[in-house]
Amino acid sequence: MQLTNRDGQTITQEEETLILDSIRKWLDRDVRDQVLELEHADEYPYEMVEQMKALGLFGATISQAYGGMGLPSATYAKIVVAISEVWMSLTGIFNSHLIMAAAVERFATEAQKARLLPKFVTGELRGGLALTEPNCGTDLQAIRTRAIRDGDDYIINGTKTWISNGREGNCVALLVKTDPEVEPRHKGMSLFLAEKGPGFGVGKKLEKLGYKGIDSAELIFDDYRISADDLIGGVEGQGFYQTMGGLELGRINVAARGVGVANAALKDATSYAQIRETMGKPIGQHQAIQTKLGDMATRCAAARLLVEDAARSYDRGERCDMEAGMAKLFASEAALENATECMRIHGAYGYSKELHVERYYRDAPLMCIGEGTNEMQRIIIARQLMQRNPV
Numbered sequence: 001m002q003l004t005n006r007d008g009q010t011i012t013q014e015e016e017t018l019i020l021d022s023i024r025k026w027l028d029r030d031v032r033d034q035v036l037e038l039e040h041a042d043e044y045p046y047e048m049v050e051q052m053k054a055l056g057l058f059g060a061t062i063s064q065a066y067g068g069m070g071l072p073s074a075t076y077a078k079i080v081v082a083i084s085e086v087w088m089s090l091t092g093i094f095n096s097h098l099i100m101a102a103a104v105e106r107f108a109t110e111a112q113k114a115r116l117l118p119k120f121v122t123g124e125l126r127g128g129l130a131l132t133e134p135n136c137g138t139d140l141q142a143i144r145t146r147a148i149r150d151g152d153d154y155i156i157n158g159t160k161t162w163i164s165n166g167r168e169g170n171c172v173a174l175l176v177k178t179d180p181e182v183e184p185r186h187k188g189m190s191l192f193l194a195e196k197g198p199g200f201g202v203g204k205k206l207e208k209l210g211y212k213g214i215d216s217a218e219l220i221f222d223d224y225r226i227s228a229d230d231l232i233g234g235v236e237g238q239g240f241y242q243t244m245g246g247l248e249l250g251r252i253n254v255a256a257r258g259v260g261v262a263n264a265a266l267k268d269a270t271s272y273a274q275i276r277e278t279m280g281k282p283i284g285q286h287q288a289i290q291t292k293l294g295d296m297a298t299r300c301a302a303a304r305l306l307v308e309d310a311a312r313s314y315d316r317g318e319r320c321d322m323e324a325g326m327a328k329l330f331a332s333e334a335a336l337e338n339a340t341e342c343m344r345i346h347g348a349y350g351y352s353k354e355l356h357v358e359r360y361y362r363d364a365p366l367m368c369i370g371e372g373t374n375e376m377q378r379i380i381i382a383r384q385l386m387q388r389n390p391v
Contacts (some may be wrong), residue, residue, distance in 0.1 A: 006317040007063055009070040016075050023079055026055060035087045036296040039359055042212040044168055049093060055362045057094045059121030061068070061249070062101050066117035073249060074311040077256040081304070084260025085267075088363050089213040091260075094255045096128030096164040100173040103129070103191060103246040116193060125301065127169035129250075130160040131220055131243060138376050140240065140309075141185040145221060147176040147192070154178075154192070154231070156199075165204055167216030171195040174221075175243055178236045186240035191232045199224030207284045210362030244321075249312055250371045251324040255307045257333030258367045262303055265335070265342035265360045266296045272346055289345060296338045303331035322384035325377040332367035332374060339364040 011019075016162075030051060038045055052058065061076050062068025062127040075322040076098075080091050101120045105113060119125040136142040146157025156176055163172065166273030172194050179188035194200060203218030228234075232242060270293060283289045306327040313320035339360035343350035368374045 003072045004073060004315060005061070005070055005072040006069070006315050007062055009072075011071065011075065015302055016078070019069075019071075019075065020078055020082060022055065023372055026051060027083065027214045031090070032086050035358075036353075036356070039087070039089075039212045042207075044215055045093075047089065047260055048090060049168075052094055052115065053092070053123040057098055057119075058123040058126060059101075060094065061098050063105060066105075066113065067121040068117070070378075071094045072287075072311070073252055073314040074097075074308060077252055080253055080256035081180075081260040081263065081307075083262045084257040087174055087213070087262055087349045088257050089211055091253065092164050092211065092214045094142035095250065096171070097126050099129050099246045099250045099253075100127055102249050103173050103242050104232060106195060106245055107191075107238065108193075109234050110230075112193070112232065112234075125171050126165065127171040127173070128165040129243070129246065130163050130165060130166070130172040130194070131247050132160060132162045134161050136160060140243065143175060143189070143190070144176060145174070145176045147178050147190065147226075148182065149178075149228070149346075150225075152228050153225050154228060155220045156192075156226060158221050159203075160219040160221075161217075162206060163217050163219050166208050166219050167205060167215040170217070173232065173243075173246075174243075175239050177245075182237075185381055187237045189239035189243075190236045191242045192226055193230050194224070194226055195230075197224075207380050209365070210359065211366050248320055248324050248370060251328040251377075252307065252310050252314060253370045254367050255303070255310065255324070255327035255331040258328070258333075258335040259303045259307055261335040261360050261364050261367070262296070262338040263302045264356070265338035266293070266300050268355075268357060269291065269293060269296060269338075269342040269345045272349075276347075283345070290355060292341045293346060294333060296341055299334035299338060303327070303334040306330050322381050322388075325372075325380045327378040328367070328371065329374050329381070332364070335360075335364040335367055 004010045056069050057066030060071050064070040065234045083091050099105045104116050133143050147154040147156045174192045174194040177188050178190040182188040199222050203220050206216045227367040273289050274282050310320055310323040310327040313323045341360050342357050346357050
């Protein structure tokens with residue numbers, strides 16, 4: 001059986017299995033035993049990042065023509081699930097990078113692709129997507145970061161916030177306003193591939209409830225000069241469309257993270273329910289615990305199927321904002337519910353920092369917010385439902 005990505009590149013089922021086996025072996029050998037120490041110290045996993053480069057994860061979905069693995073989204077989602085079961089933070093380091101890469105591969109000029117994508121694959125250039133601003137999140141059309149043409153360059157001023165890989169990375173796909181007066185607003189937005197240099201500053205490290213280890217930063221652009229050659233696609237006004245295309249893959253990734261965290265919570269709860277005893281028997285033999293485990297297992301299975309459906313739609317090159325939104329909505333809520341139930345099943349031990357349970361509880365809410373809030377996903381789903389089923 002062959003699996004095909006949206007560009008027609010294929011891998012066999014056997015090749016997918018080998019890739020996933022190598023990822024799981026790496027997780028067991030080099031990651032699992034270090035997670036709690038790195039998590040509690042909120043320490044960036046430099047050594048693991050180098051190992052992820054060696055595994056090819058920074059080129060996972062980039063075309064083989066540029067040195068990447070060219071993996072289908074369906075295979076990529078399984079990798080994200082496997083890593084998120086062990087430490088979700090690691091997936092953010094390469095996912096934000098691959099959303100940036102997807103925007104370049106889908107919309108950049110041939111010269112831009114040839115210059116940038118091979119460096120993305122190796123991790124020589126590594127970064128993410130710089131969209132969010134202090135006064136703007138879901139409503140991207142409200143961004144204020146401005147790029148003004150100056151000869152063969154643009155001068156950019158503005159601030160971005162909550163940018164993954166903002167401190168440790170060296171470039172971002174930067175969404176700006178090139179024409180703030182045009183209507184509709186999205187036609188005045190453009191996307192640049194911005195490398196760090198004079199005028200590109202990194203502000204404070206942003207402290208977070210969960211999602212530790214990965215750097216989240218404020219980026220400050222103060223008369224930052226960038227060549228017009230770095231305008232993705234070479235034409236102004238395409239940035240909003242280019243960004244939305246990349247977010248489909250991002251939402252599939254967030255949904256896959258949700259599956260991973262939900263699975264981890266289920267596994268820990270199932271194990272603990274067979275060890276912990278009350279009233280002379282394991283708590284897993286009590287009906288109250290069994291109903292919790294039954295619901296947790298069902299959520300995991302349903303979330304996984306929704307992610308697979310969205311990934312297959314993406315790989316076929318179809319519009320999949322509804323499918324990706326449904327997967328992201330359900331899987332993130334499944335992670336949050338499973339993390340909560342896992343903590344309840346563990347009782348006081350679930351509240352302890354000696355176990356991973358409290359980490360699931362801190363990590364899970366992020367998926368309900370990131371890559372578009374779940375409230376927005378419901379609106380997207382409803383609008384697409386009516387558009388696809390007109391009366």
